[in-house]
Each structure stands twice: as C-alpha cells, then as structure tokens.
Amino acid sequence: MQQRVRTLKTSEAAQLLNVSPNTLRAWERRFGYPKPARTAGQHRMYTHGEVAALRDALQEGLSISSAISRAQESLRADTQMLTGALSAYELPRADAAMVAALSLRNVDRAVDEVLLPSLVELAAKHGEDSAPWSFAAQWAEDWLKRVQRMTPPATRRMGIVIGDATGGALDLQDLNVRILELFLARAGARVLTLPVSGVAGLGEALNAFRPDLVVLAGSVDSDEDVARWAYRARISAGSLPVTLFHRSTLRVPTTGAYPLSSSPSTAHHEILALIDGGARTEAPTMSPADVSAGPERVQKRNAS
Amino acid sequence: MSARPLLRVLPSPHDRVPDVRFCGYCGARPEADDDRRVCGSCDMGMVLTASAAVAPQSGQPSIVIDDRLTVCAVSRAAEELLGISEDEVLNRRLVDVLAPAQAEGVGLDSLVSAVVTAVSPDSAPQRAVVRPAGEWGIRYAVRIGVCGPPRAALLVLDDDQV
Numbered sequence: 182m183q184q185r186v187r188t189l190k191t192s193e194a195a196q197l198l199n200v201s202p203n204t205l206r207a208w209e210r211r212f213g214y215p216k217p218a219r220t221a222g223q224h225r226m227y228t229h230g231e232v233a234a235l236r237d238a239l240q241e242g243l244s245i246s247s248a249i250s251r252a253q254e255s256l257r258a259d260t261q262m263l264t265g266a267l268s269a270y271e272l273p274r275a276d277a278a279m280v281a282a283l284s285l286r287n288v289d290r291a292v293d294e295v296l297l298p299s300l301v302e303l304a305a306k307h308g309e310d311s312a313p314w315s316f317a318a319q320w321a322e323d324w325l326k327r328v329q330r331m332t333p334p335a336t337r338r339m340g341i342v343i344g345d346a347t348g349g350a351l352d353l354q355d356l357n358v359r360i361l362e363l364f365l366a367r368a369g370a371r372v373l374t375l376p377v378s379g380v381a382g383l384g385e386a387l388n389a390f391r392p393d394l395v396v397l398a399g400s401v402d403s404d405e406d407v408a409r410w411a412y413r414a415r416i417s418a419g420s421l422p423v424t425l426f427h428r429s430t431l432r433v434p435t436t437g438a439y440p441l442s443s444s445p446s447t448a449h450h451e452i453l454a455l456i457d458g459g460a461r462t463e464a465p466t467m468s469p470a471d472v473s474a475g476p477e478r479v480q481k482r483n484a485s
Numbered sequence: 486m487s488a489r490p491l492l493r494v495l496p497s498p499h500d501r502v503p504d505v506r507f508c509g510y511c512g513a514r515p516e517a518d519d520d521r522r523v524c525g526s527c528d529m530g531m532v533l534t535a536s537a538a539v540a541p542q543s544g545q546p547s548i549v550i551d552d553r554l555t556v557c558a559v560s561r562a563a564e565e566l567l568g569i570s571e572d573e574v575l576n577r578r579l580v581d582v583l584a585p586a587q588a589e590g591v592g593l594d595s596l597v598s599a600v601v602t603a604v605s606p607d608s609a610p611q612r613a614v615v616r617p618a619g620e621w622g623i624r625y626a627v628r629i630g631v632c633g634p635p636r637a638a639l640l641v642l643d644d645d646q647v
Contacts, residue, residue, distance in 0.1 A: 242557075243558045243637050244530065
C-alpha cells in the first residue's frame, strides 16, 4: 500500500505502445481507455500497469476494441481477487488484492474501481446482515483508515462538514461516506464528519471548523433528526450550500438541497466544483428568515 | 526469334500470391518500413497481414473473426455498410452480423466450412454469398482468407459482385 504508482507521461506511454500521443488521446475519446489521471497542470499521467496491460493486449489483438476489452478484463481480475479473498475471510489476501490494484492505479481509482465494486457485490450477494458482508465491511473500513492516515494534511482552505445519517459501520452507505471523506481529503479539503443524531456542541464545532459546504449523507436517520441537525448547523455556520449524498431529495424537508451523484468519485468532483464555482450563491441555501423562524417554517415552505 | 506459346496450369502452385499489410479498420496500407501494430493513418485499427488475393482494397468492407467464429474486428467501411459499430458486435457470433444467403444456395454449414477451409494452412481463399443478419433481399459476395497475427479469418465483402 505504501508503494507509489508508477506513472507515465503521454509521450512515454505512447512510446511504450509504439503509437503517437494523438493516438492515445483518440483512444481516450473513443474508448475511454487508457484513462489518465491529471497533474496539477492538467497534464495526462497514465498508470504504467494500465499501459502495460494494453501493450500486451495489442500484441494479441485483432482490433483496438478487442485489445482494450482484453486489457480491461485483465484489470478487472483485481476485483474478482478481492471479492474472492473477502468471501474466504482471508485478510492478507484481501490486502494483497489492493496492493495489486494499487500497482496499476492511483488510490482514488483503486477504491473506485476495485474496493467499492467488490464490496457492493458482496453486499448484494450476501445481504448487509450477513457474516461475509460484516467481515468485508470491517476490513474495508480498516483499509480506508490506513489510507486516510497516509493522506497529506489539507492544502486547501475549503472545509466540508458531513452530517452522517448512515446506519453505522455495517451500512453500505457508511462505506460510501468513508470513501467520499477519503477522496475529499486527498483533494486537499478539510473534512469533518458529525452524526446527525446529536446536536450537542455542534455550534462550537462548526464555529471552529468554518465549513464551506454541508453534505447530508445517508438515509437511515429520520427526516426530523436531519432537519434539526441542519437547522442547528445553519444557525452556527451561517447560510451554507447543502448537498445530499445517498439521501433522497424528497425525504429532506429542510431545503431543496443539491443532490450529489451516488458514486463517491463523482460526488467529490461535484462538491469541489460547487465550492470552486462559488456554491454559496448557486446552491440552495437557507434564508435568514428561515433560520429565525426555525425548522417548522422551512418544512412548511418545502412541503408547499 | 519469336517466343513460343507456353501452356501453364493456372494458378501455378509456384506463383504464390504475396502478402500485404493493411489496417483492419481503415484499410490503409502502411509503408514497407513501418512495422507498427497500430495503424498510423486512422489510429483506430490494427495492422494485419493477409494474402493480396484476400486483403481488402481501399474502402472495401471487412470483418475479422477468430476460431470460435466470433467477431474480433469490423472495418469502418463495414460499419457503414452494415449499420453497426465495432463496439456493439465485438465478441458476437458471425451469424449475428452476417447470415448465409440461402437463396444463393449457401447454408450455414457451407459458410462455416468455407471459413474453416480458408484458414487452413496452404488453402486458397474461399468465396460465399451472405446477407446482413435480419435482412433479406440484400446479398454480398464475400471472399474469405486467413489474416493475422494472431491467426484469424478475414471476410471481405464485395458488394458489387453478386
């Protein structure tokens, strides 16, 4: 997990594949593969493993489509490896599967393309009240914590507070929230997650944290709890954009909040775009009148 | 001295048709010293080798299938002619794309036999008549030969020769 992903510049990747840089860009447009990450300067950075898999597939391919399909298939083997390890309750093999995944991808993509699909598959296959899921969920939470510890300190001023309305560690929504936290932290944001079930001390926490955006995440806690928590948060932190993650828009009576994509990867990009794009004026916010009148007024307004 | 007329068996077993290299997508022929696997003209096709008697001429539609008779490559011209895209027919069976033209006396067995014969070592290109799957009243003559690497069957549609 501590190894760095070997990356290639466009010219290096093109040289490895014996194609031109334009060819790589054309494949990215048409096939979505290989899918490069971007540097801070927006330059493409390809993972060596992905390019190497494509190089091998091209040797045996009769068309670009079939070669790309074969290369993607070889990368998907990591998901099967992780699912198999977790189903067999083998922690070392699960860790090894993620190490293998990280040799081909950066952390964000390893989580998005291997860890999350594997856990979703296990939850769907066994149910969220099963032993295999419980084992897998606890392993995933532990793995994410280990990665989180290696994340550099926040480099941006932006702060995001997550109102956690999930059902706890064995809830698939909770895993999505943990991944969202990780992605936001890796993007340099400050993240504070607080349970919506309690409002004691919320004001002090938010005054100290000074968030730029609120995420209401999860659909386990009741609408009343979420509304009360959001109302308290707004009183303490002022008028903030509110987003919903894994929570139905209709079930939250506090605002017409901005619904995020259910994919943590997409959601974190949406959050960053909202903040960078001046979300305070664009996203739905609670008016001072709403705040002074309390949550009942807001509930009535939204009901109408 | 005038040359005497010669009697020759045609085709002569000694006159081997040369191999040519072509892009499986756009059909372009790369330069002799260009050994890249990916076509430098269109960026979207693999450069394949086939006998000149089979290889598609410029703009001729072609399909490549593997030994399981599943589609591995579709040229741009074939995409346009058949109204399909390579992505959607990749790994589908050949008969999902091209069916034997039974009105021309071509059954499924004879089409499969033509493909199998065409890719056998030292065999001559085969011919058959096919129609787009699910379409009637349209027929294409198809010449079938071996191409690669890796070894596969190349079907080139001669849409003006039926």
